[in-house]
Every structure is written in C-alpha cells, then in structure tokens.
Amino acid sequence: MPTISLQRDDLEALIAGPDATPSRIAIDQLEQWLMLVKGELKGHNTETGELRIELQDSNRPDLWCCEGIARQIRIKQQGAAASYPFFKKQKRVAGKLVVAPGLEHVRPYVAACTAIGYRVTASGLTQLIQTQEKLADIFGRKRRSVSIGLYRLAPIVFPVSYDLVKPDDVRFTPLGMETVMTLREILMVHPKGVEYGGIVSGHDRLPVLRDAKGQVLSFPPIINSREIGEVQVGDDQLFVEVTGTDLHMVALTLNIFAANLADRGAVITPVEIQSPVKTAFGKRWHTPIDFGAPRTIPLKAIETALGDALGSREVTTALKSYGYTVKSAGPKVAVQLPPYRNDLLHTVDVVEDVAISQGYSRFAPVMPSQFTVGGLSRLEQMADRVRHLMVGMEFQEIISNIMGSHQDFCTRMRVDGTEWAKVVEVDNVMSLSYSCLRQWITPSLLQVETNSSRAFYPHRMFEVGEVAVPDASADVGSRTITRLGAVIAHAGAHFSEIHSCLDLLLYYLDRSFTLEPVPHPSFLEGRAGRIMLNGRVIGLLGELHPEVLEHWQIGVPTVALELEIDRLLDEA
C-alpha cells in the first residue's frame, strides 16, 4: 500500500513522546520495530535523515504516517496505550458545525475538531500534508469517500455551516490561484477542480463549508480557500475537518488526525455536529468520537488459531501492549480497539494482533502432520509427455507471453475476418502490443523466428502452453486450452518434415489420427491439414504462406504444427 517519507529524528521524537528526550534508534533496531506496523524500510538517506517506509496493511490507515508508526511502537515500549481525553464524552466543544438538508444526496457526512498549542514546524507541516494526501487518496479512494481540510482556526467564527449552494452563487479565492472564482469556474479551470470534479458532477447544488460570517472555508472535496485554508509554518491554532460519503470512515479519519495532532502536543477540542437527518450517531454528536464497541472472544479461539496455549495473561499483555483495551474474564476476553482503528471484522484480526505484538518468532514452527498424496493433473501429465517427445525430436522449448497484439495473432497470420481470428480482447488496453490473449501458439514461435535469423539453422522450436479461445457456451465466455505449437524453419523446411513429427508423436501417444485438407489463410493452399481424431478436429499443420513469412520478415520456409492437448485426453 502507501509508501511514506518521514524524518528519522521526527520519528524518534514521537516515539519518545513530548515529555521525554528522544534517543537514537539504530536502523536495524528500527526495522525490528517496523514489524509491529507491517512496515518495510524502503530507503534511508543518511545525509538528510529521510526514511522511506512502505506500509502494507490497507485496513490500518492510522499507520500511514509518522505519528501512527511512532504511536504503535511507543505503546509496545510502554506496555499500554496512553488515553486521549478528547475521545471521552465531554461537555465543552469548540463550536458547532451545522449540516444543511439535501447533503445526504451529495456528500452527507462531516467531522471536525480544533487543535491548539502545537506550533506547526516545516517538517510537521510536510507530515500533515502527506497524511492528508495518503488518507484522501488511498483510504478515501481519491477523495471520493473521504477528503480532509486543514485550516487556521483564528479567522473562523462558529458555528460553521456545511451547505449546498448553486455553482455560481458562491465565490472565493482557492488555494493556488490569485483571483476570486465561482465554484463552477473552479471545476472548469482549477487543476484540482478538473481532477476531482467528477466526484460532485451531476449535482445542481454543490457542498461548501462556511463560517458564521459567511467566509468560505472550502469547497469539499475539491479545494480550500486561500485565506483560511492555508496552514503555514508557525500556526498554532488549527481547525480540521473531514467530509465524505461513509459516516464511520469520516469519523475514523478525523480520529486519526486528532490523535496525530495530540501526539505532537496539541490540545484537541471537539466540535458538535448537527445533522438534519438521523444517523448511526443520532442527530447531534461530538467529533472526535469513539464509536467502537467491545467484543468478547473465547480465549480458546485465539489459542487454537495460534496453535499455542498462551493463557489469558499473555493474551491480555499482548493486546494491551498493542493498543487494545482488554478485560479478561475467565475463559473469555473482552477487547476493544483504540478509536483511531476500525479494522476488527473477525476474531482472526485479534489473533493476528496477538501474534504481531508478541513477535512471530515467539511461535515455534510445527510441521503439519496429516498425510496427503501429491500428484499432477492428467492434463499436466499429458503435456509433460508431449514435451519430452518433442525434445527427443530435437525441438528447443520456448516460453512466451500469452498477452500480445491482434496484429501478431491475426493480421500477420492472414486470418483477419475468419473464424480463426476470434480472440479474447482487453477493454482497458495499456499498449497496443498487449491487447489480447493468444488463440494459438504459432505466432509466439514466429516471433522467435523473426528475432533469430542469425541463430544457426535448422530451427526446431516448440511451446506447450495455454491459449484462450472465445466460446459463448463457456461460463467465462472463453475456454483456456493447453496446446502444443511447433515450427521448423530452414532453407529446406517441408510439409513432410513436420508431418513426420506429428506422426511419431501421436504414435508414441497411441492416438491414431487422419489428416484432412483445410483451406487456412495462414498456410499455402493444398499444403495444410486438419488433424482429426475420432471425427474431431484436434489441431492443424502445414507450410506457412509466403505472405505470412513476409509479414513476420522471416527469410526461410517455415512449417508449423498446432495440437490441442486437452483433446488428446478427451479422446483417450
């Protein structure tokens, strides 16, 4: 998932906490700690102190930032999570944020809080912006489900309103621009409007955040106001807001930001949200909000899954030192995630956290003991027999890519417009060279021949591999078939040469075939045959048409053979 960049001393300071002196953490020690967050150190710049860390877990957005990584490590070091007062129900709020009716159809949810007392530093600001971007981009699916705004608190007068307005009725100066623009103009001209406008398109009224004086904070999820919505180094009073389409994702995102700012020394004060419609949180609630609930799990379930009778003490210790709130009660444990996490879907999620907290090395590997019989599929066995026989007939085996171009599979083979040109095509083509799946092997082998005129002759090559053939009767619209393709190319290559190979191959496989002439555009007329087995077509062979060779810029006569290995099985 995301790779983030952070400063080593910033991370060390956050791990130590605001009241302690940071100590240097050696890089290999850091890599050990990173196992707690499923993080991998991708890069380390000893001059600038920059660390690049990839975080794997797409369900743990709280870890996609320096603060979150530090927090998980700090909790392990201290044995339990420090509590954040603002997640508990409080009377005092910084102000109200009123949601207008109608937003439930556009972008229904909002969460907000204030953060006072953390003076933003240059590296802190970089981290805030990075977190904002990673969360909105990946967790919020390119701002579609979640987007985040950061503001200077001082100019904002509560209550803030989350309104719907006509695109021409409101104007403000967006970040990155010099002049006042209407929402419509922003959508048309501003780079962010062009990039994210699709999220609000189709609505005749658009969301906007304004304060009691009517000053625009932002046009979510597009762009902030330049006056209020540009946090700068030195600011120490911030307003944070999250809007989106999923109540819990919006709340979780704000919880993460609140915890991050608190870890940097800010005092978080909640904002009261007033909704015109009833939500899972009611019509009025405070954010940040701890919406998690305890879950009771049999201790046995954890022990069975881990294969180790850890006992309730070790389980409790492991989970506490991973940030959980835990109550142990006889054969069961009641667990609750910290408010900046919402990834507990199943008991197994707790199981993994126990294992991660204790370290995987805590668990001694045990060999599975149950007996099973190994074996290859009949198709693979047949494919292997064919391969061995082809090798015995002095063919070099080839492995090719299955994806390629219509040009190679059809046009160059002169089969456009015929039944042989039916291929599985891709909708979202990245490059014309890779736009469909091969329906036969011969073009793959001709590709090799094209590139190999300097390799000494004769050339005898084969590939046993998969092809895809469109078939309306198959449940996925095509069949995957394992085929043998073989070509012989040299100055005297001749039909009888490849015919002899086929004859010998099927002799050893004990299948008696016949050949029927077939008019196939890839081959010279009268020099191509369908291979028949018990009245069914199982392949074809022949001398390639000179025009095909010209298309491939092949300068020697070439003969080819294709055989369906699946059919050899059917017809046993």
Add this chain to the structure above:
Amino acid sequence: MDNLHPLESKVLLALAPQPGSPCTLDQLAESTGLEPSQLSMAVEWLLAKSLIAVHAETVAYIASLTPVGEVFFEKYAPIERVLSAAREAGQTGKRLTIQDIQAKESLEPSDVSKAVGTLKKEGSILIVQGGCIESTGRNSATAEAMRALLQELRSGQRELQTFAEPLRAVLQQHAVKRGNAREPFRVDERVTRSFLLTPSGQEVADQLSRDGVADEVSQLTPELLKEGAWRTKQFRKYTISLRAPRIAAGKRHPYREFLDLVKLKLVSMGFQEMRGTLVETEFWNMDALFMPQFHPARDIHDVYFVKNPTHARDIAEPFLTNVTQVHESGTGAGSTGWGYQFDAERAKRLVLRSQGTAVSARRLATSPSVPGKYFSIARCFRYDQVDATHATDFFQVEGIVLGSDINFRTLLGLLNLFAREVAQAKEVKFLPAYFPFTEPSVEMHVRHPKLGWMELGGAGLFRPEVTTPLGVSVPVIAWGLGLDRMAMVALGIHDIRDLFSADLEFIRTMRGSF
C-alpha cells in the same frame, strides 16, 4: 605434416607462391576455390597450428536498415510523423497533445516522446500550456537526415565512414544499441583479416609443393570395410584439440526446467496440482477472496478487463449468496462484514486472472479433500507498464493446505519446509504481512546462498470470510511463492522479460544452475 587436412593443404599451397605477401580471405577464396565455410574452417585450423599468422586486421563499420527501419521507410519515421502532425494541427488550428499524436498515429509512447524531445531541442516545435504541441515552422535537421538515411540504406547497406556528418551522427544516434531494439538502423563491425605463412608454415608448404599432397584416406567408408581395403590405407590424423563444431540440441526451456523442478518438489511434498482459466470473473478472482468491491487493488489501473463478453452469465449458487452476505454483513462467518451493498453484477465482470489465488478459491468451492494440499503454477496478468521487473504475464506458484491440524504454528512449519525444499535455505525469517484474504498473514524471507536475505513468499490462514461461504469448515493455509527472482539468479539473467525471451540463440545458450 602428416595430419594436414586436404583443405589445409590447399590454403598453404595458395599462400606459398608469394612468400611475404599477405592474402585476405577473399583472395584466398578465389585462389583455392573453397566455399567460405570450408575456407574459414581451414584458416582457423592453420592459425591454431601456427602455420599461418594474421598479418593485419582492419575493421569497417557497415550501416544497414533494421526491420523497424523498413517500417519507418514505409510509414515515415516517428519524428517526421510528429512534425507533420504538428504542422497539420497548426494549419487547422487544433490543439494537439502528445497523447493525441500517440493515438492518432498509433505510435509507441517511447518513440513519440523521443521525437518530441528532439524536435523541441531543434526548435521545430514548442510545448505550450496544457502539454500541447505547436509547430514553429522551422525544419528539423534530424527529420531530414532521417529521411535521407532511410532512403539511402533502403537500397542496400553502406559503410558508415562514407556518410558525412551530420548524417553519420544521426545514424549512430538511431542505431540499435543493447537494450533498445526499436531503432531503424544497425551498425555492424566487419573485420577483414589478411594472413601470411609463418616460417614453419613456409617449411610445410615447401614440403607440400615438393612431395605433392599425400594420398590419404580421411573417412572410413562402408566400402573400405566391406572390401577390407582399409588394411592398406593411411588414415589422416585429426587435430583433436580443435573446438567441436556447434550443434543444437532438443531441450527444455531452462525456465521451464526450473518450474518443472518446483513442480516435482511440490508433488513430492504431497501437493495435488490444480488448474484454472486465464479469464476469470471478478467473483472468483476477488469477491470470493473477501476483497471488498471498493478495494483499491480492484481498480481499472490494476486489472485487465475483458472486452467481450464483459460479464459471465451467472455465478454458481450457493456461493454468490454466501459471498454477498459475508461482504455485506459477515453473516455465517462470525464477521462484521465490510458493511456495503454488494454488487452482484460487478461480481460477474470478466477479468484476466490477476492472482493464482483465484484457482485456490475455485478449488475450495468444489469439495476439496480434507486433509488436502494443492498447488498451481498459474499464468497471471497485471496492469503494469512492462519493464525489467514487470512482465505482461507471469507465473504465480501458489496453493492451499486444508486440515484440522492447521494453525499459525503449522503454517510456519509448512513455510520452513518450503524454504528448505524449494530454496535450499537453512535460515528463515517470518515477518507480519498483509493480504486481504488471510489473517494472520506472514511474509517469509530466506537467506539465499547467492542473494542473501530475500523474500521467498507470502502466506497466511484464509479468513473464515473466505472459507465459510465456499463450504469449507476447517482452517486453510493459503501460500504463494515468488520464484521469479530465484529463477533469474539460477538462469543468470537480470531482466524478467528474458524469462520469456524471443531470441533463439539466447535460449539455446542459456543454462541453469539449479
């Protein structure tokens, strides 16, 4: 002297009449009347015996068209096409971006960006706001040189030195270099050598001219055997220290040899092979694996979608209903589910299989054995730009293990076995990992004898949200091995595309050390 091949004698005699004056291969061919292949063989033998020596070696560089060049000649070079597209746009007043040119002219992106770069540098075009290209009306020297070169070389190869600057510079710039085959020209070295008799060669040649070529038998024939005439014949002695002529063998592809070995290992550990289809539904490729339909890895930028038909007709029951429920509410699997509305239509969307786990999911749904072990070596497709580490399609080696004794520790035990059997690694490290369908999840790193610590694979216990809807009630290990890097080391290559090379000489000479 007594083991001279008749071909060697011919060459020595051809050189003898003018002692001290060197002959080139062409001159020797004329005077001996030998075929080029015979002549060069004889010359190599004589050189090896120090009967002749190389007098001088001159190198000429010969320029010629590549197949790409032929195409450029037919359709004009990209630089000309870009320039004329820009001029045309200028006349019609259209805005033209690099993407437009690419699409309109169906050119490779790398060709277009290279052409644009050159034209910009030469001042023939400007790049204005919005990435649009405008013609300045100025000619491009490169485009003109290119046209002249294509024209000239089309009629046959020519020595590089005969081209004047700046044509020569353009030619060299656009000649095939290692790693860049998409160039119109190639420049080949042609070495011309001339030869002289050495003093000992002179002696032998003199002797030859005096005594004539002896009547020796070079080849034992059926007739000689039948008549017994071999008893009175002298057999010419061979110089057996010479290099053997090259032959081509029928043989497996080295990468396939490697995969066969992996296959053998897995079968010997008790794994049954499973197979699947190249085209899959999103259902089996992702939904059945509990990847929510809003998961970022399901984006259009990660998976190839099939054009026609776009959807499967239906998804087998009870799996569709079960999986729908488990995504929406976790029902049946003791889970909260993802809490969104599952789109059954989306589940039918056809994609190119992006992970081998799809094969495992299908296997779980068709009454697998318990206990059971399964593997597949499945071709998978990812929406990635092709480069040294990304192939358009690649093999994934992966599988499942079902059993009542399966838990986190037996998972680690199995991975230990893989490390030992597949990677011959003695040291193993297990790291926490994330896969959408397993919990707990593990990444296995092993100390490879050549590479040091490397990731060998990922594994985990399938989430109950995966197994329960498919009708499986025992724990299941899902594992996957990333063997491409190991294969590349075993085959001595550095570019993943070389595993699927289309160069016969390369494939013939590649060998593995497994």
